[in-house]
Amino acid sequence: MKLNSIIISGGGTGGHIFPALAIANAMATKYPDLNIRFVGGYGKMEMEKVPQAGYDISGILIDGFQRSLSLRNLVFPFKLLVSLLQSLFYIVLYRPQLAIGTGGFASGPLLFVASLVGIPALIQEQNSYPGITNRILSKYVNTIAVSYEGMEQYFPKNKIVLTGNPTRKGIGKNKIDSGRAKAFFGLSAHKKTIVILGGSLGAKRVNELVAQKLPLFHSLGWQLIWQCGKLYYDQFQSMASSQSMIIPFVKEMDQLYAAADMIISRAGASTISELTQVGKPVIFIPSPNVAANHQMKNAQAIAKQHAALVIAESKLATDFDQLFESLANDPIRQQVLGRNIRQLARPQAVETIVEEIEKLI
Numbered sequence: 289m290k291l292n293s294i295i296i297s298g299g300g301t302g303g304h305i306f307p308a309l310a311i312a313n314a315m316a317t318k319y320p321d322l323n324i325r326f327v328g329g330y331g332k333m334e335m336e337k338v339p340q341a342g343y344d345i346s347g348i349l350i351d352g353f354q355r356s357l358s359l360r361n362l363v364f365p366f367k368l369l370v371s372l373l374q375s376l377f378y379i380v381l382y383r384p385q386l387a388i389g390t391g392g393f394a395s396g397p398l399l400f401v402a403s404l405v406g407i408p409a410l411i412q413e414q415n416s417y418p419g420i421t422n423r424i425l426s427k428y429v430n431t432i433a434v435s436y437e438g439m440e441q442y443f444p445k446n447k448i449v450l451t452g453n454p455t456r457k458g459i460g461k462n463k464i465d466s467g468r469a470k471a472f473f474g475l476s477a478h479k480k481t482i483v484i485l486g487g488s489l490g491a492k493r494v495n496e497l498v499a500q501k502l503p504l505f506h507s508l509g510w511q512l513i514w515q516c517g518k519l520y521y522d523q524f525q526s527m528a529s530s531q532s533m534i535i536p537f538v539k540e541m542d543q544l545y546a547a548a549d550m551i552i553s554r555a556g557a558s559t560i561s562e563l564t565q566v567g568k569p570v571i572f573i574p575s576p577n578v579a580a581n582h583q584m585k586n587a588q589a590i591a592k593q594h595a596a597l598v599i600a601e602s603k604l605a606t607d608f609d610q611l612f613e614s615l616a617n618d619p620i621r622q623q624v625l626g627r628n629i630r631q632l633a634r635p636q637a638v639e640t641i642v643e644e645i646e647k648l649i
Contacts, residue, residue: 391422
C-alpha cells in the first residue's frame with residue numbers, strides 16, 4: 289500500500305511535541321509526497337510550535353481533568369464530547385492511513401476515534417511512568433513505542449516495542465573539541481566545567497541552588513555554563529563572572545554538551561534521551577511539579593543502571609553538598625557514570641519508530 293496521509297497528535301508540553309515533530313521530520317524525509325497533518329489542543333504550545341516547524345495543525349477543544357477540586361471539571365465532559373466530534377471530522381476530512389500519538393490530552397480523542405473507525409494507530413511513550421492518556425489509549429491502539437524496559441506493568445505486552453525516545457538531530461555525533469567549546473562560551477579551555485540545564489523557561493529551585501552554591505563550585509575548581517531560563521535571566525545575570533557564564537537559553541547544544549565535564553539537570557524524558565547520547569556524568573534534580581512525579585521515576589530508572597545520581601528537591605538543603613563533592617572529587621566515578629549512561633542510548637529511536645509505522649501500513 290502506498291503511504292499518502294498520516295495524522296499526528298501530541299502536545300501540551302515540549303516533551304510531547306518534540307518527539308511528534310521528530311517522527312514527522314523522519315517520515316517527511318523518507319516519503320517526500322506524504323501529507324502530514326497535526327491535531328492539537330486550542331491554546332496549547334503545539335499550536336505555535338508545529339507551524340513554526342513547517343506543518344499544518346488543526347485544533348480541538350480539550351483540557352485535562354483536574355486532580356483537585358476545580359470548576360474546570362464541570363465543563364470537562366462537554367469539552368471531551370466536542371473534541372471527539374472534532375477528531376471524527378478531521379479524520380473524515382484528511383482520510384489518514386495511520387494515526388500517531390505522543391501523549392498529552394489532545395492525542396486522546398484523536399487516537400481513540402481513529403482506532404474506533406479502524407485506522408491503524410501507534411502511540412509513543414517517553415516516560416518510565418506513562419501518562420493517563422497513553423494508558424487509556426493502550427487498550428485501543430496497535431503498537432506502543434516505549435523508551436524504557438519493564439513497561440509491561442502499564443501496557444499490553446504484545447503491543448510494546450522498545451524504541452527509545454527521538455532526540456534532536458545530531459545529538460550524540462559531537463565531534464567538537466571540548467576546549468574549543470569552553471572557549472566558545474567565554475570560559476577557560478582547561479578548567480573542569482559544569483553545565484546547568486533547567487529547561488528553556490528555567491527551573492526556580494535549581495537556579496536558587498546554583499546561585500547559593502557558586503562559591504562551592506569555584507572552590508573545588510569548577511567553572512559553570514548556567515542556562516537559567518528566560519524567566520530568570522534578569523534575576524541572576526549579575527552573578528556572571530570569568531568562571532560563570534550565565535545565559536537564558538542555548539541554541540548551540542552541540543557546543544554546550546562538548547563543553548560539559550559534568551551536567552546538573554532536570555529529568556524530562558527528552559532531556560534524558562539526549563544525555564544518554566552525550567555520555568557525561570549527570571546529577572538529576574527531578575521537578576516535583578509534574579503529573580505523577582514522572583521526572584523522579586525517569587531519573588530513578590537511570591540511577592538503577594548506575595548511570596546517574598539523583599537528588600530530590602526536598603533534599604537539596606541537606607544532601608547536595610556531600611553528593612556533589614563526592615562526585616566532583618572522584619574522576620573514576622565520573623568516567624563510570626558517563627560510560628554507563630551512554631550504554632543506555634538509543635540513537636536510532638526515530639528510525640525504529642518509522643519501521644513500526646511501516647509495519648502497520
